[in-house]
Amino acid sequence: MYSLxxxxxxxxxxxxxxxxxxxxxxxxxxxxxxxxxxxxxxxRGAPLIGVxxxxxxxxxxxxxxxxxxxxxxxxxxxxxYLKSSRPTAVNLFWALERLEKVVxxxxxxxxxxxxxxxxxxxxxxxxxxIQLCRRMGEYGVKLVKKGYNILTHCNTGFLATSGEGxxxxxxxxxxxxxxxxxxxxxxxxPLLQGARLTAxxxxxxxVPYTVICDDMxxxxxxxxxxxxxxVGADRIAAxxxxxxxIGTYNLAVNAFYHKVLFYVVAPFSTFDLGxxxxxxxxxxxxxHDEVRIVFGKAQITPKNAHVYNPAFxxxxxxxxxxxxxxxxxxxxxxxxxxxxxxxxN
Amino acid sequence: MYSLxxxxxxxxxxxxxxxxxxxxxxxxxxxxxxxxxxxxxxxRGAPLIGVxxxxxxxxxxxxxxxxxxxxxxxxxxxxxYLKSSRPTAVNLFWALERLEKVVxxxxxxxxxxxxxxxxxxxxxxxxxxIQLCRRMGEYGVKLVKKGYNILTHCNTGFLATSGEGxxxxxxxxxxxxxxxxxxxxxxxxPLLQGARLTAxxxxxxxVPYTVICDDMxxxxxxxxxxxxxxVGADRIAAxxxxxxxIGTYNLAVNAFYHKVLFYVVAPFSTFDLGxxxxxxxxxxxxxHDEVRIVFGKAQITPKNAHVYNPAFxxxxxxxxxxxxxxxxxxxxxxxxxxxxxxxxN
Numbered sequence: 001m002y003s004l005x006x007x008x009x010x011x012x013x014x015x016x017x018x019x020x021x022x023x024x025x026x027x028x029x030x031x032x033x034x035x036x037x038x039x040x041x042x043x044r045g046a047p048l049i050g051v052x053x054x055x056x057x058x059x060x061x062x063x064x065x066x067x068x069x070x071x072x073x074x075x076x077x078x079x080x081y082l083k084s085s086r087p088t089a090v091n092l093f094w095a096l097e098r099l100e101k102v103v104x105x106x107x108x109x110x111x112x113x114x115x116x117x118x119x120x121x122x123x124x125x126x127x128x129x130i131q132l133c134r135r136m137g138e139y140g141v142k143l144v145k146k147g148y149n150i151l152t153h154c155n156t157g158f159l160a161t162s163g164e165g166x167x168x169x170x171x172x173x174x175x176x177x178x179x180x181x182x183x184x185x186x187x188x189x190p191l192l193q194g195a196r197l198t199a200x201x202x203x204x205x206x207v208p209y210t211v212i213c214d215d216m217x218x219x220x221x222x223x224x225x226x227x228x229x230x231v232g233a234d235r236i237a238a239x240x241x242x243x244x245x246i247g248t249y250n251l252a253v254n255a256f257y258h259k260v261l262f263y264v265v266a267p268f269s270t271f272d273l274g275x276x277x278x279x280x281x282x283x284x285x286x287x288h289d290e291v292r293i294v295f296g297k298a299q300i301t302p303k304n305a306h307v308y309n310p311a312f313x314x315x316x317x318x319x320x321x322x323x324x325x326x327x328x329x330x331x332x333x334x335x336x337x338x339x340x341x342x343x344x345n
Numbered sequence: 346m347y348s349l350x351x352x353x354x355x356x357x358x359x360x361x362x363x364x365x366x367x368x369x370x371x372x373x374x375x376x377x378x379x380x381x382x383x384x385x386x387x388x389r390g391a392p393l394i395g396v397x398x399x400x401x402x403x404x405x406x407x408x409x410x411x412x413x414x415x416x417x418x419x420x421x422x423x424x425x426y427l428k429s430s431r432p433t434a435v436n437l438f439w440a441l442e443r444l445e446k447v448v449x450x451x452x453x454x455x456x457x458x459x460x461x462x463x464x465x466x467x468x469x470x471x472x473x474x475i476q477l478c479r480r481m482g483e484y485g486v487k488l489v490k491k492g493y494n495i496l497t498h499c500n501t502g503f504l505a506t507s508g509e510g511x512x513x514x515x516x517x518x519x520x521x522x523x524x525x526x527x528x529x530x531x532x533x534x535p536l537l538q539g540a541r542l543t544a545x546x547x548x549x550x551x552v553p554y555t556v557i558c559d560d561m562x563x564x565x566x567x568x569x570x571x572x573x574x575x576v577g578a579d580r581i582a583a584x585x586x587x588x589x590x591i592g593t594y595n596l597a598v599n600a601f602y603h604k605v606l607f608y609v610v611a612p613f614s615t616f617d618l619g620x621x622x623x624x625x626x627x628x629x630x631x632x633h634d635e636v637r638i639v640f641g642k643a644q645i646t647p648k649n650a651h652v653y654n655p656a657f658x659x660x661x662x663x664x665x666x667x668x669x670x671x672x673x674x675x676x677x678x679x680x681x682x683x684x685x686x687x688x689x690n
Binding site for chain 2: 012061073184186187195196199200203209210212213214217219222247256257273292296297299300301310314
């Protein structure tokens with residue numbers, strides 16, 4: 001199962017804003033299409049955004065000049081344009097910078113050859129992402145026991161990556177190994193990626209699940225109904241501080257209080273070792289209507305109500321039991337161990 | 346401002362399920378109307394339910410037999426019928442039992458005289474509720490300082506009581522005293538009493554506010570943006586354990602972790618000294634569609650998604666800084682001090 005397809009130099013994607021009600025595939029025909037799709041969350045999930053942006057650049061690049069000087073300028077502008085779509089997830093920047101490096105590496109070649117190399121690199125990023133997901137699943141499943149009740153937040157599966165997912169990859173692996181696991185799904189207000197997307201994925205994969213409102217998770221933990229929490233990440237600083245979907249920090253504090261295991265699952269591309277701690281991670285604030293009008297349909301506040309809508313929060317490393325990556329499980333002390341595992345590769 | 350009116354032996358109420366979009370007043374013409382209004386949350390809020398149920402009994406009683414034997418049976422059945430509407434809030438039981446006591450006290454009189462006495466008692470409960478709210482506001486305001494950012498959950502104002510409210514009464518008093526306070530309003534999923542009702546009340550009273558999703562409160566506390574939390578209660582056990590709207594416990598844990606003051610505000614009628622601890626408070630579970638279909642309009646999960654929907658949770662006394670009542674502020678040790686303040690009156 002997948003939510004993005006690059007085929008005959010054309011890019012197709014599942015419009016996630018319509019799920020779970022409609023499975024609507026669209027084509028990204030231009031840089032602008034790509035940028036809008038990311039900004040409007042038709043495509044979301046840190047790793048998927050990286051892969052999608054790389055392909056969107058390939059689509060946009062089709063019409064760029066064959067004069068190398070002009071091409072380089074157009075390419076650079078396109079990268080900056082795509083980078084402007086969302087500020088928090090680092091995979092977006094990572095993927096685009098990887099394509100820029102290819103352009104530099106091939107600068108002695110013709111523009112046609114450069115374009116070909118860029119497309120190859122985008123495909124390589126895509127293929128790698130699928131493998132990274134598999135590896136995270138393999139490492140993470142070691143932390144799950146038979147009959148576990150697993151809680152997760154937001155969406156981290158095949159709608160958030162081009163493979164099986166990050167946190168959900170662990171859950172899918174655990175479901176394959178032990179058929180009797182059960183998943184509590186935080187609905188994940190305001191955009192309800194848990195209720196809309198994760199529940200949809202779990203239905204597709206036939207994994208037993210229960211949707212809860214975000215403010216019910218603590219009550220479940222109080223009752224001893226949660227064995228472990230797996231969440232994804234949008235950016236991880238050098239000290240392990242983790243930016244992820246708003247509500248993750250709330251969960252982490254409750255996990256700490258209730259002594260519930262709290263794991264972050266993310267590929268190496270989510271780490272930003274240039275950032276010392278979570279304080280330096282920019283937090284995107286989004287439209288107030290995302291809170292005021294649920295799923296674009298139900299107005300739940302007085303008109304023009306005052307609203308605060310940060311899209312992410314930062315969970316300090318001290319609340320994280322371990323970080324599961326494609327390169328292995330990283331435990332505290334994070335600054336040292338992240339450098340060892342991530343920087344050395 | 347008020348949400349209920351008993352006038353010429355007729356009972357009118359504001360249908361809260363339509364707010365904030367429509368201000369729709371209805372008449373309760375029968376016991377069945379009353380029971381449905383409570384069950385469907387057209388009327389909600391622990392103290393308001395008590396007053397409303399008392400009046401609904403007065404309405405139902407109009408058609409009861411003038412034969413005392415039959416009247417007593419009808420009255421008793423009506424009390425049980427109204428009690429069946431919601432299980433968690435104790436004020437409902439308290440108000441109905443108070444009317445039953447009047448019936449017993451007047452059993453030597455004619456049915457007409459009993460009916461008159463019951464209506465007088467219902468009016469007394471109503472009048473007292475207004476005074477209790479005022480007193481809670483007066484005690485609670487002492488805990489607020491100039492410029493405070495106050496966070497609240499669910500709705501506890503003139504839509505939840507027949508007066509100014511419990512937690513919101515404190516906030517309204519604080520706003521009167523210091524014009525510069527500001528209120529963060531938890532939207533309070535699944536039924537959004539914060540986003541729909543509290544925001545509406547704060548607009549009406551011109552109190553500065555900001556609506557947030559429930560999973561954002563922890564992030565606000567992490568940033569030092571919350572000085573104090575005031576919440577209401579549906580039932581308080583003899584040891585101080587407090588049942589309140591689902592999500593309250595989540596907040597209390599976060600308040601504890603972030604060293605934010607956490608106050609419960611409730612009148613004496615919310616205490617259930619017959620219950621030793623929170624473990625014995627029955628927790629109502631409500632329809633799954635309340636989670637699946639937001640505000641009856643936006644389906645946010647796959648069809649027939651598995652859902653868990655407890656309407657309340659229990660916050661252990663150890664997480665509560667103090668309980669503000671109409672009889673004063675109660676601090677730990679709660680078992681001793683609750684008995685002293687509540688039982689002695």
